[in-house]
Structure formats: C-alpha cells, structure tokens
Amino acid sequence: MRKKSVVGNWKMHTTADEARRLANAVVEGVGNDDRVSVALCPPFPYLALVGKILDGSLVALGAQNLYPEEEGAFTGEVSPTMLLDVGCKVVILGHSERRHALGESNAFINQKVRAALSAGLDVILCIGETLDQRKVNRTESVLDRQLIQGLAGLAPDALPRLAIAYEPVWAIGEGGHRATPRQAQEAHELIRNSFGKLFGEKPSLALAVLYGGSVKPESAAALLHRSGVDGALIGGASLNADQFLAIARAGIREPKTKGVAA
Ligand code: 13P
Secondary structure (H helix, E strand, C coil): CCCEEEEEECCCCCCHHHHHHHHHHHHHHHCCCCCEEEEEECCHHHHHHHHHHHCCCCEEEEECCCCCCCCCCCCCCCCHHHHHHCCCCEEEECCHHHHHHCCCCHHHHHHHHHHHHHHCCEEEEEECCCHHHHHCCCHHHHHHHHHHHHCCCCCHHHHHHEEEEECCHHHCCCCCCCCCHHHHHHHHHHHHHHHHHHHCHHHHHHCEEEECCCCCHHHHHHHHCCCCCCEEEECHHHHCHHHHHHHHHHCCCCCCCCHHHC
C-alpha cells in the first residue's frame, strides 16, 4: 500500500497571524511521524513565512498555482523558480475553481504542469466533472479529456513527481453534495485506467490519486481506506489544525500514540 498523502489547500484564506498559528499547530501535531505525507499550500503572500515554520519539519510547503514562464513581464504572476526559491516542493494545478471561475483551459494547465515539472516541483493536477456532466454520464469522458490534454507531452521520467487529485466539482465546499466512498473509488479507478492507457501499466500503478471532494474528519477514514484512494486534498477542514490532523490520522491504519497519531 502506498503511503497516504494529506494536503491542505488553504485557498484564499488566513491572515499572516492565522497562517503562522495554523502552520505551527500542524508541525507540532505531525511531529516526527512520517506514516502519512503532509503538505500545506498557503496563499502566495504567506508562502515564505509558512515555509520558515515548516523548515526542518516533516510537513512540505506547496503553492496553489504558478505561471508557466521563468520570468518576464507578467504582472501579478508567480514563476516556478520563485516557488522553489521560497521552499515549495509541490504545486496544485488545474483546480476547478481556477478552471471555472478564472477560465483556465486544459491547454493552459498543461503548460503549467510541464513548466512546474521541468523546474523540479512536484505537481498535484486536479481534475473532476461537474454535476451536470455526471448526470448525463459524461464523468469518464471529462476525466479522460482533462488527463489527456492536461498531461500532453510529459516526459516519462517526470511521472513519479505527479499526483492527480480527483475533485468532483459537485462535492466541493460546504453546500456541495457528498460523494460516497464507492463513487470516489470508482472515479479513481477510471483515472488510473486512463492514465495507464497514456503512460503504461507500471506508472499507473505507482500513481498517487488523491480525493478532493470536501473531506472531513468524519468521512476521512472511509474514503482513505478505499483501495485506490492514496490521500486527500483538503480545503475547508485544512483551516482548522485539529480537523486537518484528524484527517491525517485517519490515513494511518494502525494508530500509535505519537505525532499525528496522538
Ligand atoms: P473543501 O474541502 O472546502 O470542500 O474543498 C475541496 C477542495 O477544493 C480542495 O482543493
């Protein structure tokens, strides 16, 4: 069984003080327990301050976006090199909020994925269908297209640094529906099969597929213990250290008494 990954996507939340408190609490809660991989993705302005807190801990720093150029006249944008410079190991790309609210296309997301990987960042590529698409049985074709176009032209040696987050758009946020663990598992299977068709069976078996449809402490264990669910990308619950750590604990099969398993 692959080690589970639990990643906090803070979205456009927190002040500097809240970011500091949250990061410190997560670092303390994780301690030296490495049975689950943990990462935090604060907003850009707090990357450096959170990076300092995470430095030397088992918690990795991640970003929520980047621009696919090394430098230049791109007002308001942030490059892969800058993210590495402040200590990021990973970047979330293709989040549905960027696809739907900011109009990002698969082609643009693909440029970002390639730029991030070639700069040396790990990538979590988010994909997922809307409720309307699910209702008319288009889940598989939507996931396929987002994978095929989002991952076009990737070098095989970059694949170990790529994870996919399945984020059913209809299950994100407080007002969303809830996906059952079975629905999550089925979608993860579709994603792994589709990835296998693109890159071969071995990379598809090694691929981490995280679930990102509003995971809460109460729902975490049932989701994380499904076969093919390799972790979770958490929005709202990652803004509360106790809830986030409880989700991380749920990724451990045999809780002991230290660190995230306390
Ligand atoms: P919520 O956990 O707030 O539903 O958000 C999920 C998500 O979009 C994670 O990236």
